[in-house]
Amino acid sequence: MSNMLQENLETLRKYRVDLYEKVATFMEKQNTSDISIVLAANGTLNLFINSEGEQSLYMYSKYNPEHECQRWSESSEPIQQDSYIIMYGLGLGYHFNAYITQNRGHQIYIYEPELSIFVESLKVISLQSVIEHSNFRYLAVGEDPMEQEQLFFLFHIYASESKHIVAIPFYMKKNIAQYEQFTEKLRIGLSNHLSSEQYAKSLGKFTLYNTLRNFTSIINTPSLAGMRDRLKGKQAVIIGAGPSLENEIDLLKSIQDQVFLIAAGSSIQSLLSHGIEPHLIVSMDAGKFNYNIFKQNDLNHIPLLIIPQIHYEILKERTENVIHSFFSHDPFIKYCFDLNDDDPLFVGTHSVTGTAIQAAIYMGCDKIILVGQDLSFPNKLLYAEGTNHLTADALKNDQLQITEAVVNVKGGFNHTSAKMKITLNDIENLIALYPDTSFINTTINGARIQGTTWLPLSEVASLIGNIGYNKEEFKRDISKFTYAYSEEYKTQVRDNCQLLLQQLVEIEKQVIKVEALLSKLPELSRTNQNKCMKFIRDIETQWGQVVHSSLFKSIISEWMKSELYAYDRQVDSIAKEVNLIPKSNLMDEIVGTFITKLKKELPIIMREIRIQIDKIDLREL
Incomplete structure (x- = not known):
């Protein structure tokens, strides 16, 4: 394994361990011999795809790939600044580099549809230079529906109203049907997320409220x-x-x-x-x-x-x-x-x-x-x-x-x-x-x-x-x-409700602890920066335990879906801020605001569960 491939795999592991594992599995099981790195006439790298039964293709010009991509970028239809772009295809990165040089105000989500091409590119490109670029937002690879869905969700959450898709010409030539299917999935995916967000604002919480009220x-x-x-x-x-x-x-x-x-x-x-x-x-x-x-x-x-x-x-x-x-x-x-x-x-x-x-x-x-x-x-x-x-x-x-x-x-x-x-x-x-x-x-x-x-x-x-x-x-x-539930089954449902209630109580305790730490950040960021950094690390750990818990991912995230949409759109700004004082203020404002809402909703959920526990009494059923 080349040093470049090793470095890129380590970069990928740190960036997205789930994608790293997918690539590692692919490399163990798949043969990518039909894709090879070749040299263009001017000595720069190119990709050659030799598909059995299909026309063999070079990804770029056989003479000067970088110049070709520069001309493509310059001749592309203008898109307003401050736009969010899904770039369909990464390849060896020439189009990405040319595009961000021409469009410095665009935020780029890269979607590489071909896992085999991505694996081959890792042998020669610097993945770190792509991921660390100020215009880069996210990388998705392959046609797995969950991979695409995650891309669509993030694009919905973070992209402004000015959303566009830009395709590398090679993919339009290689498989236009695959590209058209992706654009249709993107359209439907974004519509679904918009509909889900609108529903969450109007009836989402009431749907779960009804479920609880209907238990008995x-x-x-x-x-x-x-x-x-x-x-x-x-x-x-x-x-x-x-x-x-x-x-x-x-x-x-x-x-x-x-x-x-x-x-x-x-x-x-x-x-x-x-x-x-x-x-x-x-x-x-x-x-x-x-x-x-x-x-x-x-x-x-x-x-x-x-x-x-x-x-x-x-x-x-x-x-x-x-x-x-x-x-x-x-x-x-x-x-x-x-x-x-x-x-x-x-x-x-x-x-x-x-x-x-x-x-x-x-x-x-x-x-x-x-x-x-x-x-x-x-x-x-x-x-x-x-x-x-x-x-x-x-x-x-x-x-x-x-x-x-x-x-x-x-x-x-x-x-x-x-x-x-x-x-x-x-x-x-x-x-x-x-x-x-x-x-x-x-x-x-x-x-x-x-x-x-x-x-x-x-x-x-x-x-x-x-x-x-x-x-x-x-x-x-x-x-x-059709038959009624047995008394044993009803008892089990009641016990499960009781266990859920206990877990929610524990979540509430953790949330209160995080809130206490958050309240001290603004002052500490000005008076004791070392202690402030320790508090931030403690908050990230404890808050991470809350939001990554199975209970939060399932019940709380559904109950507070509307609030989470707003939170997700803001929380990224905390990680981007390097100055300690504004970072502390952002954390207190964004995480603190969400916690205030969470503390209001948790008692409502727990009250409704207690009502059901009281009702699911075998002497009444």
Whole structure:
């Protein structure tokens, strides 16, 4: 191993140990003989890629790589200063050096898509000079989804509104499809993080609050587990509240006793207004508007499948015909409920349709028929007639968000919003997880959904036949096959809640200690710098123990997601500051502000858990 490679690997290990381990594993298992370092005519280094069955390529000019990259940088389309850039490709670093010389105000996130090329480059470039450059922000390597997701998250957190992607020409020539896939993943990733941040500000905390408030309701209702594969071979019609539902109402009404109907969320309003009762309602939304649906309609006689995050007042007023499933990402459920592979543990999506799809497949349905799932706003219409759970202000706000377009089933375009695009992508990703399930999209004017076959409902209805499984039979099966939790299980859940509470108390004690140290920094930075440095090291150690604990990463980070977005955007400035006085002030201000918020939220979480512990009393259950 060359000295340069050894130095670069050590630099990489110090910079990102996870990426270092990935590179080390690759070097042990992979052969990169198709990539070699060669000399250009002027004596500078070049990369040669000899791909079997494909055109052999030089990464740079065979004559003068640096001059080529300089000309590329000078001729690139101007981008405003103070922009944040993802540079697609590192190679031997020539493009990076040329670009930052030309654009000194840009902050660069480097994404090297080819792990094999990166490994070869480590033999000759100085990785330290790249990482330590004032314009460098982050390095990601390879097509692993988690690697890309981390890049997208950091780009969302730290990059300003002026975000751009700049590609090394070699990669555009070598694999344009790979580049286009990356840009689409980046677009979706940034939209997802923006949506997640907006949701955290509005309903994120309330979602977890609902989960806690619903603990005793959940533990006293059966889960969907008993219905696993009970509908094997049957077809499910999942009905959304999209505008196209109005076109299908009469046909749905005529076949409602022939097929297994699932109402996804608010679509139940339109169905009931037209005399259609589904076999099952699926509901998960945490907001008050969802409670309004149940408050305004008599739904108690229709089986209801819920997720624990559902608005807690719904379960306060309804105790019959309720079954539940779980979201795999719910931190309180993970900590307090002892779940296994047989439990109905679903992937969380932005739409209740995703939950309904997973429920149908869990129960054994091998064909999913989507009705009223426009997943866009044809003619800027939001919902089917009869859907009235939103206020006028909420509807007006939704109208204002319709700023984008999506391809529809006819090959034209529908109006849509960024949020609805994310929902569509969610559904498409979910469908891709079930290649053995047939999906049919019947919406006349809705969005094109990848992974589905489009057929009009009239044609689908003629092929369905009669499943011979009416609503009363479904209720009977729920009663027969689903079961209440045992007293031993309830005791275990209560014990898990108690353990969680104790861990939160310990976190609270650690936080108070860090706060005490922080309060002394501003004065010490002016009067005793040696002691100040020791305090900073102690704070970094103790605060690190808090934020890197499993409890913080799961529960606290979810409960305080909105506050953490703001904290993450600021905390980087502490590490960058070298002067002790402003560094101490920044630490006190940024970490101290977050701790103040954390100290306010911890008692709320602990109070809610104590309430559940008191309620989960076997003498009351």
